[in-house]
Amino acid sequence: MEEEKFRVRCYDKNELAKMYFPKLSDHVSVAKLRRWMRNCTPLMEELATGDFHPKLKMFSAREVRLIARYLGEPDGYVPAQGHPDIN
Numbered sequence: 001m002e003e004e005k006f007r008v009r010c011y012d013k014n015e016l017a018k019m020y021f022p023k024l025s026d027h028v029s030v031a032k033l034r035r036w037m038r039n040c041t042p043l044m045e046e047l048a049t050g051d052f053h054p055k056l057k058m059f060s061a062r063e064v065r066l067i068a069r070y071l072g073e074p075d076g077y078v079p080a081q082g083h084p085d086i087n
Contacts, residue, residue: 006073008065010058016067019074036071043070 017029024032037043046066
């Protein structure tokens with residue numbers, strides 16, 4: 001069976017957060033993804049140039065593309081050294 005690759009598309013916030021943090025509960029995984037996003041200033045600046053609204057329940061394909069660019073793809077994420085939220 002071939003491994004499925006990450007696809008850029010619209011994602012529910014819970015769904016995308018669980019892809020990054022599969023062992024955490026829905027609530028905790030969303031909070032952690034939100035924290036990682038807030039700690040990445042270039043990501044937040046690019047999101048702000050579009051129609052990003054933190055209260056919406058979905059990420060657009062554009063937002064997912066930016067998240068993957070700055071945080072890495074969820075299935076192959078290698079943490080950047082020195083990230084303040086990574087133990």
